[in-house]
Amino acid sequence: MTSTYPPRLASERPVSAWAITATMVSLLGALVALVLAIIGVFGSLPAAGLLVIATLGQLAWYRLGPAASRVLLWPALGLLGLCLVSYLLPEHWLPHVSWDQLANQIVTGSLLVDWRPPLLLTLCLIALLLSLVVRTRANLGAPMLLGVAGLLLLAQAVEALHTPSLLPLRGTWLAQVILLTLLLGQIVDVAGAWKQQSYRLSRALWPGLGLALLSLLFWHYQKTLEERNLAARVEQQHVQMAESLSREIDDHLAAMRRFANVWRLTPMIPGATAWATQAAPYQRDFRYFLNIAYIDTNSRIQLVHPPTDINLQVLGSRLFDDQPAGREAVASALQRGREGRTDIIELLQGGPGMIHYLPIFLASESRPTGAVAMAVSLPALADTLFANIDPEDQQLSLYRDRDRLAHQPAEARLGPWQLEAELDLSGIPLVLLSQPTLRRLLSDLPRQPVVSLTVGLLLAQLLYLVLFSQQQMANQHRAVRRSNRELRREIRKRTRLQEEVEWLAGHDELTGLPNRRTFLQALREHDPREPISVLLCDIDYFKKVNDHLGHLEGDRYLKEIGQLGNEVIASDDGLFARLGGEEFIAYLPGRDEQEAIRIAEDLREAVAASGLAHADGAPLTVSIGVATGTPGPLRIDDLMNAADEALYSAKHAGRNRARLARSLAAPGSEELPEQR
Structure with a gap:
């Protein structure tokens, strides 16, 4: 199978059958990837579609010529350029949420990550398509573009050995195989033509590839460092959230003690009005207090605030009988005059929580005349903390052992990181789990590593072009010098001939005398x-x-x-x-x-x-x-x-x-x- 090249080189030559075969294999793989993407097995559908367009563009370039292939190559490059811009633009220029909103307008519920191909795959495709756009000319940088594509393929293979990154960096193995066959097709096709100028190519190509490799290594270091820093910031925020919850628990315990000590100044058991007057500010400040109740020495609930329907239903309940799980805590307050605390139990009002019992000592009494019961609803406590957290940013859960006590689901797609912090709820160990959303993580992730990689690859391309141009200029200078030497020799020869002719015109050839x-x-x-x-x-x-x-x-x-x-x-x-x-x-x-x-x-x-x-x-x-x-x-x-x-x-x-x-x-x- 042979055909003629479009006139992109000095002389026409047949297209390598291996190049067309490799491109056909790539096309078959790209079509398979597209089908798999449609049924949800492959990566993203746009990535599969771009692979198909790129492969068709390369095949058209071989069979129909550069002019026909541009119909596919330029739109593909435009889409890839837009994808690259989304990686590069700073967050304060165009927020990540704006990109997600644009994706959501295209397909409801989709995000930018659903439409944008992975970073390394995007750069690799751009390099491969640009090498065709410049007509595989060595003096226009095609060897460097193919070399960069090879390095990006290698980087994708290496990334598979590391922990997944926040940014989608590499394509699937099928996508990498397709890119590899496209790359091999182009290399096989032009290797013969480039072999004739291998010296000039090597003098320009190796320094450029060296700079590109350094750019990839620096990008990997920066990317890893920035993700670690982001993880540290997110973890620090999570720890601060847990510490805030711990301080909240300490504050409500201190408030409970102050409330219990108020009654030491009164000579009689509090009445309903006095109880409501004293309890109202505490309940207002700590809304997760399900109620603040007065318990008599018989463990009966005599007073309760706030007087909601659900709280009024528990008036008169004898805790020793109705809430056996808290019996020891009630006895500690009423019989031994010490603070008592239940474990996490099912409250009489319903839902998990814990109850603190603090003994009440009247001014004239040495033994407790009752106890203050403060029921803390764990879901309400968690809601108090979670109220300051945007569900668009993260998902929160509060656990004891494997039992989830409270949960605030995220309203966006979750990221890959899950953080946990331990809490001490009055001696009860709890675990606060947090999982940031992908949108929040990508918004906070700095763009500097991607910018550094893109700029580094551009500089490597420019370095190749400069060195190759210098080699061409040096060769041209050498050719000019050779021509000058030849010309000077010719001039000297002609001068000698002219002098000889002039001498012969004025002298006798035999004797050498003037004629x-x-x-x-x-x-x-x-x-x-x-x-x-x-x-x-x-x-x-x-x-x-x-x-x-x-x-x-x-x-x-x-x-x-x-x-x-x-x-x-x-x-x-x-x-x-x-x-x-x-x-x-x-x-x-x-x-x-x-x-x-x-x-x-x-x-x-x-x-x-x-x-x-x-x-x-x-x-x-x-x-x-x-x-x-x-x-x-x-x-x-x-x-x-x-x-x-x-x-x-x-x-x-x-x-x-x-x-x-x-x-x-x-x-x-x-x-x-x-x-x-």
């Missing part, structure tokens, strides 16, 4: 205010040298004569050039006829004494024609013609001699004697 062009240029640049002389030289019988000794030997002779001529002429500040064949010419600026003839003779003698010889042993000689121009305008053609005529004269006269051109000679000049 006719250079010689004529020198003549044109001559100062007309000075005399000028020209020596036209021709090797005598040079054709015989080529015929008898060969052209190679003839070339050697030409080089030797060129070198000799250059030495002789250069010593007199002249220019020695080769006209062509066996002809040479010399330019002597500022030299008159006598000096020119002398230099010509020096040159002729140097050639004759050079040791160069013909095949028969005769020395090689030259004939020289000398022409001199006086100061003034110079006509080069006339000077050259004069030198040529003088050379012809020298050859006609027998060769191996130098002749001065007569036409340009000064008056009275004579031809030099013939040299033989």
Whole structure:
């Protein structure tokens, strides 16, 4: 199964069959997860739906191209971005309860946690989808995005080994398998293309992944620390609540004693009016006092406040008979004159509670004349405490052993934490259980760890992009430097060629002497205010040298004569050039006829004494024609013609001699004697 990539890389290449297979497996798993979510077995339905959309987007990217896949990828990224924002926004900007209200409007009774995918799953999906949006380009950060997705998958697996967090952090195992197959599909698909630039990738990828790993570790530390701090704060509030209840119990005991001591100042048994007058403030302050009753020495209830229907029904009851569970406490107050307290019993008015009996001593009596009975209703006591607690925040229960004495249910979904604190109710051990709601815990949970993780992953992505760009720039700089070096070498080569061409244009290739062009240029640049002389030289019988000794030997002779001529002429500040064949010419600026003839003779003698010889042993000689121009305008053609005529004269006269051109000679000049 093959298809062609959309043109997202420099060259088109077939999509890996393994990548499509992995994506198909992911799609199958995502559909299974969606079905399980619908029937309530999988995690949240939105998470399953996002997995299906992401998988379909990746499959469309392979089969239809990036343009078609964006129809699915961008909406999925938008939803995931909204989920991430809900994790990041501070509580004072947008309270958690507002998110819950929005979720409740969508589906009645639902909360934000029902709609929002777990944090690590959200970040992993964002990384995978962004790698497709940037067309898996290495220079746009796709390798780093896939690396971050791998680290987030690993973090989800590690989180499974720890105590569940307040925030939903990881997806189910099925969701993690789906994400893993999506990740492997993308990696397999682009591994071949990235392998070609593995050096640049490794230089940028590993530092970025290192920073991402540090961000995850720091997030885990922060998250654990913040949850511990939150747990400590919640536990401290719970302990303060228990301490408040304990203080309430101590206060009502102190109030009971004050009430009993009031009657020491009276000489007679209290009447109904006096009893109601004294009991009313106490009952008003401690509303969980079910009643405040006067018990006579016969254990009968004689007076009761408040006079409610249920309290009036117990008037006249003999406690020794009607409430056996409290008999010992009544006897302690009436017979022994000491405070008595029942255990938690069923009150005559109904419901669990406890009764305190305090003896009453009149001013003239040494023995108790009765007792005060204060019935404390435990449900009313708990309601007094629970009244200050919002049911939206927590659920409260009061237990003795395994018996629940009072309970205030929560009006919101409960969180995972359950706290307990022990109470001492006048020597009776009770346990106060509290379970905060999930809304309250998530509202109090700081957003800093999630912000740190998100910022850390963004910085890791930026670090990769910076390092990769630097690598690209460095490669480009190296390429430019190589090009510059190549260009400089080419320039030097062309310069040398140009110099060589220019040199060849002005010099004889065989002898290295200036050629006719250079010689004529020198003549044109001559100062007309000075005399000028020209020596036209021709090797005598040079054709015989080529015929008898060969052209190679003839070339050697030409080089030797060129070198000799250059030495002789250069010593007199002249220019020695080769006209062509066996002809040479010399330019002597500022030299008159006598000096020119002398230099010509020096040159002729140097050639004759050079040791160069013909095949028969005769020395090689030259004939020289000398022409001199006086100061003034110079006509080069006339000077050259004069030198040529003088050379012809020298050859006609027998060769191996130098002749001065007569036409340009000064008056009275004579031809030099013939040299033989």
